[in-house]
Amino acid sequence: MKERPSFPARLDFSSSSVKAKPPLAIAALGAQPGRQVSAPQLPSGLGLDSSAVRQSMVKKLAAQGITDTWVLEAMRTVERHRFVDSALVGQAYEDTSLPIGLGQTISKPGVVSRMIELLRQGVPGKLGRVLEIGTGCGYQAAVLSQLANEVYSIERLRGLHDKARENLRHLHQANLHLLFGDGMEGYALGAPYAAIIAAAGGEAVPQAWIDQLAMGGRLVAPVSAGANSPGKQALVVIDKTPQGLKQTVLEGVHFVPLKSGLA
Ligand code: SAH
Numbered sequence: 001m002k003e004r005p006s007f008p009a010r011l012d013f014s015s016s017s018v019k020a021k022p023p024l025a026i027a028a029l030g031a032q033p034g035r036q037v038s039a040p041q042l043p044s045g046l047g048l049d050s051s052a053v054r055q056s057m058v059k060k061l062a063a064q065g066i067t068d069t070w071v072l073e074a075m076r077t078v079e080r081h082r083f084v085d086s087a088l089v090g091q092a093y094e095d096t097s098l099p100i101g102l103g104q105t106i107s108k109p110g111v112v113s114r115m116i117e118l119l120r121q122g123v124p125g126k127l128g129r130v131l132e133i134g135t136g137c138g139y140q141a142a143v144l145s146q147l148a149n150e151v152y153s154i155e156r157l158r159g160l161h162d163k164a165r166e167n168l169r170h171l172h173q174a175n176l177h178l179l180f181g182d183g184m185e186g187y188a189l190g191a192p193y194a195a196i197i198a199a200a201g202g203e204a205v206p207q208a209w210i211d212q213l214a215m216g217g218r219l220v221a222p223v224s225a226g227a228n229s230p231g232k233q234a235l236v237v238i239d240k241t242p243q244g245l246k247q248t249v250l251e252g253v254h255f256v257p258l259k260s261g262l263a
Contacts, residue, residue: 050081050093057093061113064095068117074146075113080106083139083167100137102157104256107199111253112140116147118220118237118250119195127195131212133183133221133258134199138164144197145173152190154183156262184260186212193217201233202258213240222255 058076066072081092083106088098097105120127127148132141135155141164144151153176155161161180168176179187183198184206192214201222213219217240225232235250 050079051076053093054079057095057109060095061110064110066110066113066117068113068120070147071113071117071120071143074116074143075109077146078139078142078171080109080139082170083137083142100160101163102159104136104157104160106137106139107255112143115197115220115235116140116143118235119197119218120147121218123194128214129190129193129195131187131190131193131196131209132199133186133197133209134256135164135178136160136199138167138178140197140199141176141178142168142171142173145171145176148195149175150190151176152179152187152193153177154179154181154187156180156182156259158263180262182260182262184208184258188212195219196221198222198258199255200258201253201255205236205238210238210240210245213238215240215242222253225252 054076058072061075062072081089084092084098084100091098093109095108095110097108100106119130127144129150129152130144130148132144132151132153135141135153137160138153141151141153144153151173153164155164155178158180161178165178168178177190181187183200184202186196186206186208188208191212193212194214194217196209196213196217196219198209198221201224203224203226205219205221205223209219209221219238219240221236221238222233223236225234233253233255235253237248237250239246
């Protein structure tokens, strides 16, 4: 029997509800032959070797409290400067979010590592199948691909979906699947997921995500704090256990909004 605990997939302090939308088709990676993409960015402005500056970023992450050595190693490996515009390359290893176009931002390394550490808590080896909502420029997807057997990452903005595809090309990660679609619906074809991570914050956690989470799986997402605290979001962890869903509300965060539909 499918686990359907009496769980309000929203924070208690949230008041308004999000209407479910009919599912939209999701185009799999490779479904856009002949699409023009911009030229890969060169790691200009970082000197000959960016690994030293990445190493110092990782030291700072560890000092901030990230202890999962797998996560730290993945953060050391993935070249964040390849995911930002050339004008911002000099800031690529600062713990800051940066614009990636279309009004969106690449998440701070501190937040990326924090969320992935939460996803991995209690998992001895690699994560199984992971769903990411909000590919953006593809950076977090790249980090996840180092730590999971399969990663499905959905983006609703065509321009960023294409940009991520180009940014990720150099990694040749066969386990990373980029999808163009409305992530509010999740991606049922890849379900169930051992882990679900959202890079955009909505009023509530969509029921589709809960449904597509595997038993024993964990979801980490920013959720808005509701009408009483406009603009505020908190990180929420949801564990799907045989006893039901367990929700933990953690620190305040600041993510771009989760929106429905494609653009
Ligand atoms: N993980 C990204 C962060 C991108 S910002 C990175 O590493 O760069 C969050 C992204 O979520 C934005 O690109 C935004 O367009 C996307 N987004 C918002 N709502 C969405 C939805 N319903 N489905 C898919 N993507 C969504």
